[in-house]
Amino acid sequence: MADEWSLGNAELLQQIGTLVWAVNDDKAPKMVENMAALKIGYELYQRLSGQRDVDALRNQTIMNIAKFVKDHPKASKEELTKEVSKQIWLFTQKLEQM
Known part of the structure; x- marks a missing residue:
């Protein structure tokens, strides 16, 4: 699972952009917002904790x-x-x- 969720710097920035868009656009599906938040959270945990x-x-x-x-x-x-x-x-x- 770790490899599937691992994000490089470019992918992390893309997910942050997706999250910002989903939060600010009332027409954006809630699932898009949730998935972007999960991916960002997982990647930040991996980077800050050194778990990887x-x-x-x-x-x-x-x-x-x-x-x-x-x-x-x-x-x-x-x-x-x-x-x-x-x-x-x-x-x-x-x-x-x-």
Whole structure:
């Protein structure tokens, strides 16, 4: 869902223009106003909270763990635990730097 709702700067400005038009035009459908407000709100939340960056970091951590498992199919439980712990530690370090 995040990719579908993600707005670049130009799209965000377009949605703001749509919202201004819908609010000021009595003939504009209420649904247009509501959708523009939702898209703007979602994008502002993503940008201000940094949630998009956290999600990308989490996905990268998962991919790193999956790559290790794929590259080391016969790894012991201890090796897997060590690698997962390492990846989680790296995740928390990068998160603290944000």
